[in-house]
Amino acid sequence: MDIIILTLLFITAVLILMGAKRGLILSLWVISLILMLGLFRYHVTSALDLSF
Amino acid sequence: MSAADETPAVTETVAETVVVAETADVPPADAGQKTIWSTLSFWGAHLWVLGYAGVLGGAFTIQFAMGEFPCPLCMLQRYGMLLSTLGALFIIMQARRGTLTSTRYMQGLGMGALGAMAGALVSVRQILLHIKPGDPGYGEPVMGLHLYSWALITFYIVVLYVAVASMVSPRGIPVAPVGGVGRTISTIVIVIFMILLAANVIAIIFLEGFAWVLPDDPISYGLIDQLQGQPIPSGG
Numbered sequence: 001m002d003i004i005i006l007t008l009l010f011i012t013a014v015l016i017l018m019g020a021k022r023g024l025i026l027s028l029w030v031i032s033l034i035l036m037l038g039l040f041r042y043h044v045t046s047a048l049d050l051s052f
Numbered sequence: 053m054s055a056a057d058e059t060p061a062v063t064e065t066v067a068e069t070v071v072v073a074e075t076a077d078v079p080p081a082d083a084g085q086k087t088i089w090s091t092l093s094f095w096g097a098h099l100w101v102l103g104y105a106g107v108l109g110g111a112f113t114i115q116f117a118m119g120e121f122p123c124p125l126c127m128l129q130r131y132g133m134l135l136s137t138l139g140a141l142f143i144i145m146q147a148r149r150g151t152l153t154s155t156r157y158m159q160g161l162g163m164g165a166l167g168a169m170a171g172a173l174v175s176v177r178q179i180l181l182h183i184k185p186g187d188p189g190y191g192e193p194v195m196g197l198h199l200y201s202w203a204l205i206t207f208y209i210v211v212l213y214v215a216v217a218s219m220v221s222p223r224g225i226p227v228a229p230v231g232g233v234g235r236t237i238s239t240i241v242i243v244i245f246m247i248l249l250a251a252n253v254i255a256i257i258f259l260e261g262f263a264w265v266l267p268d269d270p271i272s273y274g275l276i277d278q279l280q281g282q283p284i285p286s287g288g
Contacts, residue, residue, distance in 0.1 A: 002127055002260050006253045009134045013249055016142050017242070019149060022156070029138060029163055033170060036131045040174055042265065043124045048180050 001039050008032045089224035093217055094147055097226060098241045100140040100164070100213065104133045105245045107206060108252065111199065115255070120191050121270040125178045127256070129203045132171015134249065136210050139164030141245065144238065147226040157225050161214045168210035175204035 012028040108130065114120050122130070143160035146152035178200040182189040189198045197205075217224060229235050260266055261275030 001265055002124075002256045003253075005131055006134075006249075006256050009131065009138065010249050010253050012138055013141060013246060016138065016145050017246070019145065022159070025142065026159070026163075029135065032131070033135055033166065036128060036135065036170060037173075039124075039265070040128050040170075040177075043128070043268075044177065048177075050180060050183070 001035065001042075005032055005035050005039065008035070085223075085225075086227045087223050089220050090227040093220070093224040094144070094226035094228055096213065096217065097140040097143045097147075097160075098238060100210065101137055101144065101245050102241050103206070104137045105241070105248050107133060107203075108248045110194075112248070112251065112255070114191070114194075114199070118192070121259070121272070122266075123190060123269060124266045125174055125181075126190075126199065127266060128174040129171050129178075129200060130252065132167055132174060132207065133203070134252070135167030135170060136164045136207075137167070137245065139167060141242070143226055144228075144242065147228040148235075148238065150228070152225060152227075154221065154225055157221060158218070161217055161221075165211055165214040168207040168214075172204055172207035172211075175200050175207060179204065 008028055009032050012025060012032065015025050015028065111122065111126075111130065115122060139160045139162070142163060143152065143157060146156050146160070178190065179198075182198070191199060194202065228238065258273045258275045259270060261273070261278040263274055263278075267274075
């Protein structure tokens with residue numbers, strides 16, 4: 001999953017440099033963000049043992 | 053023909069003009085004017101890109117020179133930094149083409165702020181994992197703070213920058229220099245960032261290999277291990 005996210009980020013950066021359509025850039029960026037948050041959710045395996 | 057019959061025709065013409073102005077990819081009417089604020093915000097975006105390029109370069113130094121492997125949460129914070137920096141890169145490239153409008157500037161700033169907030173979410177989680185007294189934390193501290201604490205500070209700085217840039221945006225839409233040294237420096241900053249981004253792609257291929265996710269506490273490069281016949285981990 002990490003490879004997919006970083007590859008998407010790289011492709012988005014290249015598209016920004018090439019002046020691709022904004023819709024495409026924003027779509028790829030949003031997909032990367034969603035994948036990143038999904039991966040974060042996957043790695044959060046337990047509640048924190050904290051009490052404030 | 054009465055006056056009432058003529059009114060819709062006038063409205064239609066105005067609507068057509070608005071549509072043309074929104075869709076054409078030419079310097080629009082609300083493109084930035086060159087002021088001290090527009091110059092500052094153009095180079096501010098470069099400082100943003102260069103700052104995170106420096107952080108990513110530092111993380112690489114720790115990874116390769118000190119042999120400290122990044123954990124999954126460390127990598128997620130890098131993605132937050134990259135997502136945020138793409139907002140700044142978007143602003144810079146639109147400004148260099150002369151097509152940056154207030155709308156596009158706000159989109160770039162929004163990308164930057166959202167990326168920083170996503171990264172901050174991960175930083176806060178990692179700080180809270182190690183917040184109890186006696187916990188040594190993950191990895192070696194740098195200048196008294198662990199890398200995830202530094203990462204949180206950088207995310208706050210980005211959100212602060214976006215807030216200030218939004219406040220001055222009516223006069224501060226970035227305008228790029230037409231040529232000369234300024235243009236060259238801008239290109240160098242972009243190239244440095246792209247090299248670091250490409251290096252991150254290569255590094256994660258070696259780190260993760262054929263596994264779907266990184267292990268919780270990586271101690272080697274997964275791809276090399278897997279090519280040498282070790283089993284592919286099923287999860288983090």
